[in-house]
Amino acid sequence: xxxxxxxKLLGLCSIFLPGSLRQLLAAQGPVVAVSQGSDHAAAARRxxxxxxxxxxxxxxxxxxxxxxxxxWDRAPQYAATTNPAVVKxxxxxxxxxxxxxxxxxxxTCNDARRCYASSGIESAxxxxxxVEVKHLEEERFKKVALNGRVLKECELYGEALSADVYIxxxxxxxxxxxxxxxxxxNVMGIMGGNRGSIHKNLDQALADVNGYFRPQLTVIDxxxxxxxxxxxxxxxxxxxxxxxxxxxxxxxxxDAYATTLFGLKPSDIAVTRTxxxxxxxxxxxxxxxxxxx
Amino acid sequence: xxxxxxxxISQLFFLLLFLVLFLLTEYRGSDRIVAAVNGFFRADPxxxxxxxxAVKGYLPLLFxxxxxLALSLFLGRFFCGWICPLGTVLxxxxxxxxxxxxxxVLQGRxxxxxxxxxxxxxxxxxxxxxxxxxxxxxxxxxxxFFHPLLGxxxxxxxxxxxxxxxxxxxxxxxxxxLLRDYLLPFRETLYPLAFLSALLFFLVLFLxxxxxxxxxxxLCPLGTLLGLVSxxxxxxxIPAKLCPDCRACREHCPTSFDRELLQMDECILCLQCAxxxxxQRVRFDWRGMRPETGxxxxxxxxxxxxxxxxVLARTFRFREPEAQARMLRPPGVREEGxxxxxxxxxxxxxxxxxxxxxxxxxxxxxxxxxxxxxLVPRLGYCEYNCTLxxxxxxxxxxPDLAVEAKKREVIGKAVFDKNHCLPFAKRVDCIVCEEHxxxxxxxxxxxxxxxxxxxxxxxxxxxxxxxxELCNGCGICENVCPLEGKSAIEVFAVxxxxxxxxxADAPSAPPSRxxxxxxxxxxxxxxx
Ligand code: SF4
Ligand code: SF4
Numbered sequence: 001x002x003x004x005x006x007x008k009l010l011g012l013c014s015i016f017l018p019g020s021l022r023q024l025l026a027a028q029g030p031v032v033a034v035s036q037g038s039d040h041a042a043a044a045r046r047x048x049x050x051x052x053x054x055x056x057x058x059x060x061x062x063x064x065x066x067x068x069x070x071x072w073d074r075a076p077q078y079a080a081t082t083n084p085a086v087v088k089x090x091x092x093x094x095x096x097x098x099x100x101x102x103x104x105x106x107x108t109c110n111d112a113r114r115c116y117a118s119s120g121i122e123s124a125x126x127x128x129x130x131v132e133v134k135h136l137e138e139e140r141f142k143k144v145a146l147n148g149r150v151l152k153e154c155e156l157y158g159e160a161l162s163a164d165v166y167i168x169x170x171x172x173x174x175x176x177x178x179x180x181x182x183x184x185x186n187v188m189g190i191m192g193g194n195r196g197s198i199h200k201n202l203d204q205a206l207a208d209v210n211g212y213f214r215p216q217l218t219v220i221d222x223x224x225x226x227x228x229x230x231x232x233x234x235x236x237x238x239x240x241x242x243x244x245x246x247x248x249x250x251x252x253x254x255d256a257y258a259t260t261l262f263g264l265k266p267s268d269i270a271v272t273r274t275x276x277x278x279x280x281x282x283x284x285x286x287x288x289x290x291x292x293x
Numbered sequence: 294x295x296x297x298x299x300x301x302i303s304q305l306f307f308l309l310l311f312l313v314l315f316l317l318t319e320y321r322g323s324d325r326i327v328a329a330v331n332g333f334f335r336a337d338p339x340x341x342x343x344x345x346x347a348v349k350g351y352l353p354l355l356f357x358x359x360x361x362l363a364l365s366l367f368l369g370r371f372f373c374g375w376i377c378p379l380g381t382v383l384x385x386x387x388x389x390x391x392x393x394x395x396x397x398v399l400q401g402r403x404x405x406x407x408x409x410x411x412x413x414x415x416x417x418x419x420x421x422x423x424x425x426x427x428x429x430x431x432x433x434x435x436x437x438f439f440h441p442l443l444g445x446x447x448x449x450x451x452x453x454x455x456x457x458x459x460x461x462x463x464x465x466x467x468x469x470x471l472l473r474d475y476l477l478p479f480r481e482t483l484y485p486l487a488f489l490s491a492l493l494f495f496l497v498l499f500l501x502x503x504x505x506x507x508x509x510x511x512l513c514p515l516g517t518l519l520g521l522v523s524x525x526x527x528x529x530x531i532p533a534k535l536c537p538d539c540r541a542c543r544e545h546c547p548t549s550f551d552r553e554l555l556q557m558d559e560c561i562l563c564l565q566c567a568x569x570x571x572x573q574r575v576r577f578d579w580r581g582m583r584p585e586t587g588x589x590x591x592x593x594x595x596x597x598x599x600x601x602x603x604v605l606a607r608t609f610r611f612r613e614p615e616a617q618a619r620m621l622r623p624p625g626v627r628e629e630g631x632x633x634x635x636x637x638x639x640x641x642x643x644x645x646x647x648x649x650x651x652x653x654x655x656x657x658x659x660x661x662x663x664x665x666x667x668l669v670p671r672l673g674y675c676e677y678n679c680t681l682x683x684x685x686x687x688x689x690x691x692p693d694l695a696v697e698a699k700k701r702e703v704i705g706k707a708v709f710d711k712n713h714c715l716p717f718a719k720r721v722d723c724i725v726c727e728e729h730x731x732x733x734x735x736x737x738x739x740x741x742x743x744x745x746x747x748x749x750x751x752x753x754x755x756x757x758x759x760x761x762e763l764c765n766g767c768g769i770c771e772n773v774c775p776l777e778g779k780s781a782i783e784v785f786a787v788x789x790x791x792x793x794x795x796x797a798d799a800p801s802a803p804p805s806r807x808x809x810x811x812x813x814x815x816x817x818x819x820x821x
């Protein structure tokens with residue numbers, strides 16, 4: 001209610017002061033909360049708190065999907081999969097905010113059983129009440145019409161589509177084709193069909209999907225990042241420990257900020273650039289408000 | 294209802310054990326699998342004898358099989374009457390099948406004509422006994438036919454329930470979970486020899502139409518081997534013949550009392566005669582009088598077997614060279630010849646392979662390699678961190694290696710087909726193969742090259758290339774290549790399967806920062 005009134009007010013203002021409104025919005029910009037600390041769960045909690053807390057996104061009785069990266073059969077320290085401590089903290093926050101059920105899943109590249117076990121995510125969430133760590137079931141994929149630039153339609157995972165809240169929890173890492181994989185690319189974990197075939201137009205295709213399906217919250221795990229030989233790494237020499245967790249409601253902004261952790265500019269990443277150009281979010285660092293948490 | 298007798302209790306126990314071990318032959322979240330899953334094969338004397346004859350050496354893994362053989366010298370064919378799960382299946386089914394009377398040709402020496410050529414062929418280096426091994430027949434029928442069928446049916450039903458109920462189906466989830474986690478295969482794999490495996494099993498069952506335990510007494514090479522040994526043992530039934538005043542054993546004995554004299558090499562120690570003897574006269578004793586049973590076998594059979602084995606070993610060798618190129622063996626197998634000698638074609642590795650990468654060979658390696666495991670990358674790939682097949686292989690044909698060693702074993706080498714590969718043929722980005730290559734140093738790499746598009750425009754494309762020295766042939770690249778049907782990268786068999794050297798695992802260069810762009814490694818292409 002509050003927010004709607006505020007927007008109405010803004011709208012009203014805009015009639016009289018079109019110029020200053022734009023200025024006002026620009027000054028506001030999307031927020032990326034960045035927290036640092038070797039207690040990764042606490043860092044994740046602080047980042048979420050800086051955005052206004054989980055209750056801003058999750059209301060009592062809602063079903064939440066938390067989508068980490070469980071794509072590879074690698075132990076957590078290789079930074080190919082999302083840090084289980086971060087995932088657990090996010091899940092716990094959801095429960096605290098009153099979520100009825102939290103579902104955690106990913107479409108894996110290696111054997112799902114091995115990925116779930118090796119990533120440490122399955123065991124971290126084991127035994128938690130109202131939390132399901134699930135393997136995907138083929139029949140739940142639904143064809144959706146994206147009417148995007150390159151993807152007219154694609155299959156998305158039903159449980160992600162039907163969730164009340166979708167929280168994206170990627171790990172920040174290197175990728176051979178897109179250079180980095182961050183929040184935007186994490187959506188591939190709920191895509192069905194022959195995912196490899198979108199590589200020929202990755203940035204456009206990802207913008208198509210992310211434009212259709214948008215997470216309410218993106219929490220990027222940068223507690224340790226994979227700087228080379230991504231997306232699966234496997235060599236500790238390629239891993240850098242940063243002890244950072246980022247959170248934002250604007251996934252493009254979150255990605256843009258995360259890019260700087262690799263010493264790159266947001267515009268170096270075609271996926272980010274394309275998403276920005278298509279209006280999915282902010283990528284200009286000077287228009288992003290970074291809140292240290 | 295009569296209470297089950299000790300032999301029957303034992304039979305049911307071992308059948309259950311067999312099924313439980315079968316279900317345990319699956320990845321369940323732990324890198325090591327219960328060691329006992331292949332217990333039945335390791336204790337299988339036929340496996341032990343034929344494999345050791347083939348390699349002409351002692352295989353410690355198969356010691357239990359030799360032990361079982363030694364035990365049979367004292368206890369007769371107790372394995373057949375108390376343990377063998379296929380025998381139990383027959384016993385459970387036989388009463389429901391009407392009998393037609395014995396088949397002529399199967400009487401007499403037929404079983405030796407089967408066993409001896411098999412054993413002699415082993416001696417000449419062709420170990421195909423496993424094709425007719427009863428445990429293998431049962432296991433393959435389960436692995437290739439019944440289990441996938443069960444999975445297919447159950448999961449199919451579950452899926453259509455989703456079509457009917459949508460997300461409300463989740464209310465039934467707990468029940469299905471149990472089924473899925475403990476009973477169903479993780480994925481329903483369709484196997485090329487499913488039909489043959491089922492056929493062989495049903496044929497054995499079908500023989501029950503003629504007489505009880507027909508397969509066991511007339512054909513089974515394992516039973517025959519045990520029978521040969523027990524002939525010489527001291528265990529005897531007393532009385533050795535049918536008693537003139539009663540002859541009730543005739544009705545109860547499932548195997549050999551259709552003659553006057555008990556044939557120890559056919560007796561499966563089921564104790565039906567002792568348990569049902571109206572005057573409780575029958576007992577089994579080790580100091581029993583050795584009755585006259587005639588010669589073990591005629592010289593004709595022995596020589597015939599020898600010759601048969603030789604012919605088998607020579608004529609089964611033909612191999613189609615084209616098909617050979619794709620004869621990818623499980624990880625750790627370095628030498629095709631040695632592998633063929635040891636593999637008993639049990640199917641354990643194919644059952645356990647968690648990516649369904651292994652399939653029974655049809656004829657691509659010649660008839661001699663029927664049922665041996667071949668990796669088919671387009672259907673499944675060898676998971677980098679998995680060592681399960683080596684763990685379950687009863688004979689060590691696939692060695693049980695530590696993960697670190699297994700990762701370096703060479704299954705084959707990948708080769709690009711630039712006529713199909715998208716960045717070359719279509720000048721678009723792809724490199725899904727590079728993304729999936731599990732080697733930390735990447736056996737598949739790519740270089741950014743400038744090409745001219747088909748409209749004459751300048752394009753930048755990442756073209757993949759292979760660092761053959763690092764490739765272990767796991768096949769994931771071929772598996773995930775997004776092209777339809779044929780992959781643009783394929784793994785081919787290689788003779789030289791020397792493992793990837795340890796040094797190749799060390800970082801070739803400190804990771805460059807920022808990533809992407811030029812990397813200072815010796816394999817990078819000129820435009821790198
Ligand atoms: S072939 Fe590879 S994936 Fe299959 S069981 Fe053997 S090691 Fe595991
Ligand atoms: S290689 Fe496979 S089929 Fe052959 S013996 Fe070993 S587990 Fe059995």
